[in-house]
Amino acid sequence: MESIGERIKKARLQNGLSQVELAEAASVSQPTVANWETGSHAPRRPALLKLAEILNSTPQWFLAGGTQANGHNLAHKQYLGTPIHHIPIVEWPKSGESEKTSTIDLSDAHDYIALSLKIKKPFALIANDPAMSAQFPIGSAIVFDAVPGPLEDGACYLFDRNGEIELRCWQSSPDRLEVMSPTSAIAAEFTGERPIPVARAIMSLKRH
Numbered sequence: 001m002e003s004i005g006e007r008i009k010k011a012r013l014q015n016g017l018s019q020v021e022l023a024e025a026a027s028v029s030q031p032t033v034a035n036w037e038t039g040s041h042a043p044r045r046p047a048l049l050k051l052a053e054i055l056n057s058t059p060q061w062f063l064a065g066g067t068q069a070n071g072h073n074l075a076h077k078q079y080l081g082t083p084i085h086h087i088p089i090v091e092w093p094k095s096g097e098s099e100k101t102s103t104i105d106l107s108d109a110h111d112y113i114a115l116s117l118k119i120k121k122p123f124a125l126i127a128n129d130p131a132m133s134a135q136f137p138i139g140s141a142i143v144f145d146a147v148p149g150p151l152e153d154g155a156c157y158l159f160d161r162n163g164e165i166e167l168r169c170w171q172s173s174p175d176r177l178e179v180m181s182p183t184s185a186i187a188a189e190f191t192g193e194r195p196i197p198v199a200r201a202i203m204s205l206k207r208h
Contacts, residue, residue, distance in 0.1 A: 005036050005037045007061065008051060012033075014055075015056065019033045026050050043062075045169065045178060049134055058135075058203075059135050059180075060201075060202070060204070085117055085119075086114050087122045087124050088106050089113065089124040089125070090106060090109055091125075113143070117202065119147075123146060123199070124143050126141060127142050127167075132180050137206070142203075143202045152170070156169040157170060157198070167201065170197075177195070
């Protein structure tokens with residue numbers, strides 16, 4: 001599986017940029033780009049957003065892979081070997097429904113998305129949080145896996161916190177929940193105990 005650095009390098013080459021040119025566009029130094037590509041350092045969230053814009057990709061692709069950075073489908077054999085899911089779009093759990101938030105009810109779908117994905121238990125919610133709209137635009141459909149696995153740095157999850165469902169990105173050292181707001185810098189929330197994720201965000205899709 002490719003690393004974040006390998007995907008950055010692949011996207012840079014696909015866009016015909018040298019490390020120096022990418023560094024200039026991203027307002028960083030060439031050694032910084034080199035460190036990203038070798039995996040010595042991972043780009044922070046604002047830098048990842050900038051890279052996605054420059055390289056015609058998405059932050060989620062850099063973090064998790066999937067479709068190619070230039071928008072082409074997966075290799076033919078890999079695509080055909082990936083199951084097609086009819087993913088239910090369900091209502092976002094309401095504030096205070098603590099008895100329901102630990103499990104997302106997938107039986108009451110109001111629409112479906114057909115996608116070819118290798119995930120265990122997919123479902124989708126409609127993005128509605130301005131604090132996360134830099135990565136998940138308001139009104140887009142966010143695809144989740146209800147089998148989130150262990151927390152991974154840079155990945156975004158649904159968390160059940162005080163009876164409410166929140167979508168936040170996880171970072172460790174120190175443990176914290178981060179937002180992705182395009183208009184203002186909202187401070188990260190540091191956590192004393194690691195929260196248990198309800199689901200992991202896989203990708204977002206614009207709906208027409």
